[in-house]
Structure formats: C-alpha cells, structure tokens
Amino acid sequence: MSGDWDRQGPVDGDTDQQEMIPSKKSAVLVDGVVLNGPTTDAKAGEKFVEEACRLIMEEVVLKATDVNEKVCEWRPPEQLKQLLDLEMRDSGEPPHRLLELCRDVIRYSVKTNHPRFFNQLYAGLDYYSLVARFMTEALNPSVYTYEVSPVFLLVEEAVLKKMIEFIGWKEGDGIFNPGGSVSNMYAINLARYKYHPDIKEKGLFGLPRLILFTSAECHYSMKKAASFLGIGTENVCFVETDGRGKMIPEELEKKVCQARKEGAAPFLVCATSGTTVLGAFDPLDEIADICERHSLWLHVDASWGGSALMSRKHRKLLHGIHRADSVAWNPHKMLMAGIQCCALLVKDNSDLLKECYSAKASYLFQQDKFYDVSYDTGDKSIQCSRRPDAFKFWMTWKALGTLGLEERVNRALALSRSFRFCIFLIFSCHCHTRSVCLSPLAMILRPPQPCGPVSPIKTFLPSLGYISLSAAWKWTNTVN
Ligand SMILES: *Cc1c(COP(=O)(O)O)cnc(C)c1O
Numbered sequence: 001m002s003g004d005w006d007r008q009g010p011v012d013g014d015t016d017q018q019e020m021i022p023s024k025k026s027a028v029l030v031d032g033v034v035l036n037g038p039t040t041d042a043k044a045g046e047k048f049v050e051e052a053c054r055l056i057m058e059e060v061v062l063k064a065t066d067v068n069e070k071v072c073e074w075r076p077p078e079q080l081k082q083l084l085d086l087e088m089r090d091s092g093e094p095p096h097r098l099l100e101l102c103r104d105v106i107r108y109s110v111k112t113n114h115p116r117f118f119n120q121l122y123a124g125l126d127y128y129s130l131v132a133r134f135m136t137e138a139l140n141p142s143v144y145t146y147e148v149s150p151v152f153l154l155v156e157e158a159v160l161k162k163m164i165e166f167i168g169w170k171e172g173d174g175i176f177n178p179g180g181s182v183s184n185m186y187a188i189n190l191a192r193y194k195y196h197p198d199i200k201e202k203g204l205f206g207l208p209r210l211i212l213f214t215s216a217e218c219h220y221s222m223k224k225a226a227s228f229l230g231i232g233t234e235n236v237c238f239v240e241t242d243g244r245g246k247m248i249p250e251e252l253e254k255k256v257c258q259a260r261k262e263g264a265a266p267f268l269v270c271a272t273s274g275t276t277v278l279g280a281f282d283p284l285d286e287i288a289d290i291c292e293r294h295s296l297w298l299h300v301d302a303s304w305g306g307s308a309l310m311s312r313k314h315r316k317l318l319h320g321i322h323r324a325d326s327v328a329w330n331p332h333k334m335l336m337a338g339i340q341c342c343a344l345l346v347k348d349n350s351d352l353l354k355e356c357y358s359a360k361a362s363y364l365f366q367q368d369k370f371y372d373v374s375y376d377t378g379d380k381s382i383q384c385s386r387r388p389d390a391f392k393f394w395m396t397w398k399a400l401g402t403l404g405l406e407e408r409v410n411r412a413l414a415l416s417r418s419f420r421f422c423i424f425l426i427f428s429c430h431c432h433t434r435s436v437c438l439s440p441l442a443m444i445l446r447p448p449q450p451c452g453p454v455s456p457i458k459t460f461l462p463s464l465g466y467i468s469l470s471a472a473w474k475w476t477n478t479v480n
Contacts, residue, residue, distance in 0.1 A: 048095050052102055059106045064113035064125050071117050072110045080108060120276075123412065126336040132395035133338045142385040143176075144378025145364060146371055152388035153375055159390040159397070163329060164345055166309040168322030173353050174345040175380050176389040180303030181221035183328035183344035184270070186382070188212065188225050190326060190346065191268040191297035193356040200356065204230050208265040211235045213255060215247035215282060217275040219301060235264070245280030247271060253290045268297040273318050274305020279416070281305055285320030292323075300324040303342070307334035310402065311409040334412050335405055337393040353380040 028035040063069045075083060084104055093101075111117060113125035141149040143156060156176060164172040177183045193199055196207060210231055214222050216238040226236045237259060240251045256266050269291050271282040284300065291298040300306075300321055306329030308314040309321070321327065325347050332341040346353055358365075358379040365379050378386060397405060 044095065048098065051095070051099055055099060055102055055106070059103065060111070060113070061127075061130070064111065065115060067115050069111065069114065071114045073108050075108060083108065121333055121339065123334055123336045123408075126338070126396050128395040128399035129337045129341075129392035132392040136388050136391055141388055142378075143388045144376065144381075144384060144386060146373075146375035147369070149388060150375075152391055153377060155394045156377070156388065156390035157375075159394050160343060160345065162397070163343055167324070167327055167345060167347075169345075169347045171349045172345055172347050173349070173351070173380070174343050175353060175377070176386075177342050177344055177381075178340050178383075178387075178389075180301070180328050180330045180342050181219070181224060183303070183330075183342050184219070184221045184299070184301055185225040185228060186344045187297075187299040187326040187328060187346075188231070188268060188270075189229055190352065190356050191299060192229070192231075194297060194352065195265075195267040197355075209235060209263065211237055211259050211264040211266050212268040212270065213237045213239055213252055213266065213296075214270040214301075215239050215241050215245075215272055215275070217241050217245045217247075217278060217280060218270060218272050219276050219303065222270060222301075241280070245275050245278035247282040247287065249283060249286040249290060252287060253293075256290065256294050256296070266294065266296055268299060270299045270301055271324075272305075273300055273302035273321065274308070276304070279305070281308075281317040283320075284318060284323065288320050288323035297326070298324045299326045299328070301328050303328050303330040304333050307331065307405075307409050308413070310335070310405045311413070312406065313410055314413055331393040331396075334409055335393070335396065336408065337389075337396050340387075341389045341392050343390070357382055 027037065085101060112119070112122055115124075136152070141152050143149045143152050146153050160172075160174040160176075164174065175186070177186060191212075192210060195210075199207065212222075212226065212231065212235065214236060218238070222236055223233045225231075226233050237255050239247050239255055242248055252269065256269075259266050269287060271284055271287045273281050273284070275281075284298075288298055290296070300318075302309075302318065302321070305317065306327065308317050309329075327345045328342065329345065330340075330342040331337040332339045360379065364384075365373070365376050367373055369376075378384070400408070
C-alpha cells in the first residue's frame with residue numbers, strides 16, 4: 001500500500017495534513033513511516049478470508065463425515081518437510097500461493113473429525129461448538145475484563161453456574177482453563193493457599209513438608225503439578241487401587257495417618273472420576289468422609305468422567321461429588337466441545353479464587369470503572385489474555401439442550417459397554433482355541449495361550465468377535 005504514498009515528499013504545513021482521511025497530499029510522516037496510511041489491504045484480506053472459508057468448508061467440514069476420505073495422508077517428518085513449504089522469507093507471498101499452502105496444511109493434517117479417527121480426548125465433530133470457535137476466532141476477544149468481553153464473560157458465568165448445579169452445590173465459583181491438567185494445578189495451588197494463606201506473599205519458605213494423596217491410577221498431571229508448584233513428586237502419595245482401578249479408601253486413611261506420623265503435612269486428596277486407562281470412578285463418598293475426618297481439601301479430577309453428571313442414568317458414578325471442594329471437568333471430551341474447553345469449579349462463596357490468584361494490576365482491573373467490576377473475572381486466573389472457551393460449550397448446550405447432552409453421554413457409555421463385550425468375546429475365544437487368533441488386537445492384548453481341544457465352534461467364534469468388533473468401531477464413531 002505504501003506505493004500510493006509519496007514517502008519522499010516533504011510534509012507541507014497546510015490544513016489537509018491534520019485530516020485523518022488518507023489522501024496523497026496528507027501523508028503524516030514520522031521516522032519515515034506513513035502514520036495515516038492503511039496498514040493492510042483490507043479488500044485483499046477480505047477476499048482471502050472468503051476463499052479460505054470456502055476451502056475450510058469444502059475440505060474440512062464437508063469431508064469430515066465421509067468415510068471414503070483418508071483420516072490422514074501420513075508422511076514421516078523429513079518427507080513432510082520436503083512437501084510443505086515451511087521457509088519464512090523476506091517478502092510475502094501472493095494470495096493464491098497462500099491458499100495452496102492452506103490446502104497442503106489441510107491435506108497433511110490429521111482429520112480429527114473423521115469417523116475413523118480414534119484417539120483419546122476426541123468423540124467426533126460438534127458443529128455448534130465449531131461455529132462458536134469460528135466466531136471467537138473472528139472476534140478475537142480476551143475474557144479478562146467486561147469492557148473487552150461483555151458477552152463472553154456473561155456466557156462463562158452462565159455455563160459455570162449450570163455446571164455447579166450439576167455437581168450439586170448451592171453456590172460456587174469457577175474458571176475456564178487451558179486444559180484439565182491446568183485445572184488440577186489450579187486446584188492444588190488453591191488448596192495449598194487455603195491451608196496456608198501466607199504462601200501468596202511469603203512463598204514456600206518456612207512451610208512444612210506438604211503432601212498430597214491420589215490414586216495410583218490418577219492422571220499424570222498430578223506429578224506435573226507437584227513439580228511445577230514446588231511440592232515435589234516425592235510428596236505425591238499414590239494410594240493403592242482395587243482390581244477395577246478405584247482408590248481403596250482404607251488405604252488412603254492409612255497413608256494419611258502414616259504421613260502425619262512422619263511429620264509431613266497432608267493437605268489435599270485428589271480423587272479421580274474416570275481414570276485415564278481403566279475409566280474407574282473413585283468412591284467419592286467414602287473419600288469425602290476421610291477428608292472430613294482429617295480436614296483435607298477434596299479435589300475431584302473429573303476431567304473425563306464429569307460429563308457423566310449430565311446423565312440421570314450414570315451420574316451415580318460420581319455419587320458424593322457435591323462434597324468435593326473443587327472439581328476439574330472437561331466438556332471437550334465426552335461432550336465434544338472443541339479443544340480446549342475445561343473448567344475448574346470451586347465450592348466457595350468467599351472469592352477464594354480471586355484472593356488466591358489476583359495481582360490487582362491497576363492498569364487493567366481498575367476499581368472505579370463505570371460498571372460492576374465484579375464482572376472483571378480475569379484476575380481469578382493466572383493468565384492475562386484468556387480465550388472464551390465456555391462459549392463453545394454454551395453453543396452446544398443451546399443447540400442440543402440438556403437432554404441432548406444426556407443422550408450423548410448415555411450413547412458414549414453404551415458404546416463402550418458394547419465394545420468391551422466384543423473384546424471380551426475375542427479374548428475368551430482366543431483363550432480356548434489352538435488356532436492362531438484372527439484378531440491382531442487380541443494378539444497384542446494377550447499372546448496365544450492354547451489350553452483346550454480344538455472344536456469347530458471355538459475356531460469360528462473369534463471371527464464372530466472380530467465382526468462384532470468392527471461393528472462396534474463403526475457405532476462408536478457414528479455421531480448422532
Ligand atoms: C484428560 C484428563 C486430564 C487432562 O486434561 P487436559 O485437558 O488434556 O489437560 C486430566 N485428568 C483426567 C482424569 C483426564 O481424563
């Protein structure tokens with residue numbers, strides 16, 4: 001755009017110079033830079049956005065459910081580097097070239113919305129949260145103050161309120177974070193702050209040896225949080241689990257007493273609702289009893305399993321969750337809000353989150369604004385700029401209603417039950433036949449163990465299991 005301007009020309013002293021309507025005559029030059037010229041070519045930009053949106057629609061959204069499309073055009077890193085033009089050069093590239101690049105990016109990326117894409121976290125494509133993501137990307141808000149994000153802050157408040165209702169608390173507080181791991185860190189830090197409020201000013205100096213308890217099947221973010229927060233991974237006490245992966249409450253109580261005897265300071269128990277590998281739900285009621293007896297903060301990592309709260313049929317898995325002090329819950333898992341969408345919820349009406357995390361930056365969180373500054377919730381966060389993640393969940397909730405979300409959960413759990421049955425079938429067949437098993441999955445899960453006489457029905461059964469297994473794959477991924 002600078003071509004339109006006479007960069008060399010002296011700035012004359014006439015009144016045109018003051019006008020902000022750009023014209024060749026009125027260029028305001030400072031340090032050789034034209035200040036009142038357009039910074040980008042809006043027309044070209046708009047056209048590029050339009051064409052890129054069409055590309056996204058055609059190549060990503062419309063192909064998302066097409067099983068004839070590949071999940072991924074896989075290339076090893078060195079080969080992919082050759083195929084993609086990754087170099088950033090001194091001069092920019094024209095729009096048609098950029099669109100080619102966009103096409104390549106889509107082509108070689110994994111289609112996480114594809115019905116045959118299997119990975120942890122993902123459950124399919126939710127069109128409504130996708131639109132919410134498009135909108136927030138376009139609006140580019142930051143949910144720190146009401147003046148910058150009036151709508152998104154109110155949306156976050158409404159979503160948190162509803163999630164709190166589902167947990168069963170009369171009141172509470174919360175914040176959306178970039179990930180369940182981060183929510184867990186927030187909770188541990190919050191519990192420690194409650195245990196020893198001086199820590200905010202004084203730091204770790206002078207603290208006793210703090211120790212936290214969680215099950216041996218907990219998410220690895222517990223260890224990360226302990227090291228990040230200066231607690232130390234050796235001060236995470238892993239409590240034994242039963243055969244199904246649930247924390248054994250008696251073991252927990254023993255460990256708490258033992259730690260006290262050793263002079264350590266227990267301050268928190270983290271129960272898991274939906275463990276990462278086995279999907280186990282810790283017995284919250286019994287754990288809450290122990291926490292009460294020993295005055296420990298109870299955090300429930302329901303990052304995955306929290307969504308079961310939306311199902312009247314399955315919410316009993318989290319029985320006792322209303323007794324927790326804090327809960328981490330990721331709607332971006334079973335409920336399919338886009339990544340990331342993760343809430344930390346806290347049973348509190350004393351502004352504990354804000355007390356613990358606020359820094360009261362006077363340039364941002366002024367107390368004399370022209371509106372109710374309690375809506376400037378950004379100071380509850382350790383972030384400054386923050387994405388409006390609650391909005392994705394809100395759109396989905398609006399589109400499906402609570403009943404639709406409940407159906408989503410019931411369906412996911414029914415599918416996993418049917419899938420488990422198929423694996424069981426293959427497993428048991430495998431165990432009772434001398435034939436080489438047909439299923440590579442079963443081979444991985446359990447090497448051949450010939451232990452019975454060969455019978456035609458037993459050799460036939462594995463293939464039956466295999467067929468059911470493929471059917472289950474299909475069901476699992478036919479969304480809605
Ligand atoms: C997924 C999960 C996490 C981590 O959540 P991220 O959003 O991936 O950080 C933590 N705990 C449990 C139990 C989980 O299932």
